[in-house]
Amino acid sequence: MKVLVMDGVSEEGLKPLRENPEIEVVIGQKMTEDELCAAISQYDAMIVRSATKVTAKVFESAANLKVVGRAGVGVDNIDLEAATKKGALVVNAPDGNTIAACEHSIAMMLALARNVPQAVGKMKEKVWDKKAFLGVELRGKTLGVLGLGRIGSAVAKRAQALEMNVIAYDPFITEENASRLAVELMPLEEVFKKSDFITIHMPKTKNSYHLINDNTIAQMKQGVRIVNCARGGIVDEEALYKGMMSGKVAGAALDVFEKEPNLESPLLELPNFIATPHLGASTREAQLNVAVDVAEEIVNALTGKLVKNTVNIPSISPKALAVIKPYLGLAEKLGRFHAHLVDGRIKKVEVVYSGELASQDVMPLTTALLKGLLDPILQESVNFVNAPLLAKNRGIQVFQTTDGDSEGYANLISIKVYTDSGDKCLAGTLFGQSDARLVMIDGYRIDAVPSQHMLYIPHVDKPRIIGPVGTLIGEHNINIAGMQVGRKEIGGKAVMILAVDGLVPDETLKEIAAIDGVIEVKMINL
Ligand SMILES: NC(=O)c1ccc[n+]([C@@H]2O[C@H](COP(=O)([O-])OP(=O)(O)OC[C@H]3O[C@@H](n4cnc5c(N)ncnc54)[C@H](O)[C@@H]3O)[C@@H](O)[C@H]2O)c1
Numbered sequence: 001m002k003v004l005v006m007d008g009v010s011e012e013g014l015k016p017l018r019e020n021p022e023i024e025v026v027i028g029q030k031m032t033e034d035e036l037c038a039a040i041s042q043y044d045a046m047i048v049r050s051a052t053k054v055t056a057k058v059f060e061s062a063a064n065l066k067v068v069g070r071a072g073v074g075v076d077n078i079d080l081e082a083a084t085k086k087g088a089l090v091v092n093a094p095d096g097n098t099i100a101a102c103e104h105s106i107a108m109m110l111a112l113a114r115n116v117p118q119a120v121g122k123m124k125e126k127v128w129d130k131k132a133f134l135g136v137e138l139r140g141k142t143l144g145v146l147g148l149g150r151i152g153s154a155v156a157k158r159a160q161a162l163e164m165n166v167i168a169y170d171p172f173i174t175e176e177n178a179s180r181l182a183v184e185l186m187p188l189e190e191v192f193k194k195s196d197f198i199t200i201h202m203p204k205t206k207n208s209y210h211l212i213n214d215n216t217i218a219q220m221k222q223g224v225r226i227v228n229c230a231r232g233g234i235v236d237e238e239a240l241y242k243g244m245m246s247g248k249v250a251g252a253a254l255d256v257f258e259k260e261p262n263l264e265s266p267l268l269e270l271p272n273f274i275a276t277p278h279l280g281a282s283t284r285e286a287q288l289n290v291a292v293d294v295a296e297e298i299v300n301a302l303t304g305k306l307v308k309n310t311v312n313i314p315s316i317s318p319k320a321l322a323v324i325k326p327y328l329g330l331a332e333k334l335g336r337f338h339a340h341l342v343d344g345r346i347k348k349v350e351v352v353y354s355g356e357l358a359s360q361d362v363m364p365l366t367t368a369l370l371k372g373l374l375d376p377i378l379q380e381s382v383n384f385v386n387a388p389l390l391a392k393n394r395g396i397q398v399f400q401t402t403d404g405d406s407e408g409y410a411n412l413i414s415i416k417v418y419t420d421s422g423d424k425c426l427a428g429t430l431f432g433q434s435d436a437r438l439v440m441i442d443g444y445r446i447d448a449v450p451s452q453h454m455l456y457i458p459h460v461d462k463p464r465i466i467g468p469v470g471t472l473i474g475e476h477n478i479n480i481a482g483m484q485v486g487r488k489e490i491g492g493k494a495v496m497i498l499a500v501d502g503l504v505p506d507e508t509l510k511e512i513a514a515i516d517g518v519i520e521v522k523m524i525n526l
């Protein structure tokens, strides 16, 4: 497997990839979109920082791409929709550069308060100018943190150590989280009104784009100082320029710009404006951390192991993952069994989780089930990333509930699939950590181990059915590894499930279907 590494990701951090004999690492040089499109089809995975743009066009050309790793937090340089459509997993390394970005924000705030870059510049010009750089202190000032996530919280703690009064705006975190940090959450307008310094730590989204604009600057305190080490585009740079020219904004520090690289901004002409070229994550420690994190995730993704920091599929806590992990295989097998069982166009899938599964985050199990259900049916490759989207695109409604009756089992997954020619249901359980069983099929209790090749034979409960079926299969030298029969009443309808050691030819299936009393025969390949 080949992994393309772009954007100068730390070589030392690539160790997990280099140590895997099945993985070849290729260090790429800066490429245009077209050059990347021409090269990408030979790669199974790719790692980027912020410079390389992984666009929809790149994904379209990426015949073998299974995973894109972002050595950092922000994934705004990766087209997530195109990645999901392609079935490529996107992973990031959200924890490794938190402290680096936080310390850079604090450095920018101190530099802004004390005119450090400007004074250094003068010294380098051999000018000893003491009068021009009268600063302000941070102690006693109010800091408004916009976005109280990983970096925002770390900044808040350090600002409190500098004896600042920290307030915050983050509509997605709880009061409890904020009060644990001794930070008061406030509406945005209040934060603007009260802050001497404002520091931005939210992602760039439709909501946060140009959050700092003419109107919001007008709501701020006279002489406010603004720091943005999050994402370019959250600050409307034209509005900031106007705000600084009018004196409303006493100073601003940007590490990120709407367009990068940017050496043309008029802001750079202003004496009270300082800037760095997107250096927030640029510490030796952070670069090593994010490279190791993302390299490990790429190895996991390429070798079929579970991946933690997924961006385009919901990620799950390690604790919850440990509980549901053993059931992933069972869910996928139940889906795959159903794919062979049903006839007609699938309209709806209902999944019920009961017993010990009912209290878990079962979404990944539903995804595994959809992957199993769609993979044998569709031409395109189906995986954990694109299975829900493929189901949605095909108009398949998926319902998931966790309040079912576990029918006496410790755990139970029941699936009902509706097609335009009827519906079928199936249920399975796990004994211990790995012993999967099919326990119900169309309302008949069975106890069958899901195996690679199986036959599903509903029939009338009467003599001279099981023997002839066995004889026909034996005539083709195919071994029967297991057999289960389920019935509700004597002489009614019954269901036979056979585990066989090979594919039963179509001719034999037809002969079995012709046995008096056999209702239907289906070959199930899991
Ligand atoms: N300059 C750099 O080199 C650098 C380095 C690392 C991270 N970053 C950027 O810093 C930002 C924060 O990273 P993080 O790791 O703390 O992320 P995070 O996900 O831990 O925190 C982001 C916080 O922003 C909040 N948020 C989202 N939308 C919001 C909105 N419209 N208004 C207010 N709050 C909102 C979220 O609730 C969350 O608490 C990201 O944009 C990331 O890309 C930049």
Ligand SMILES: O=C(O)CC[C@@H](O)C(=O)O
Binding pocket: 049, 050, 071, 072, 073, 074, 075, 097, 278, 280, 281, 282
């Ligand atoms: O890779 C970088 O240098 C920047 C990373 C940073 O912007 C991030 O979002 O993690």
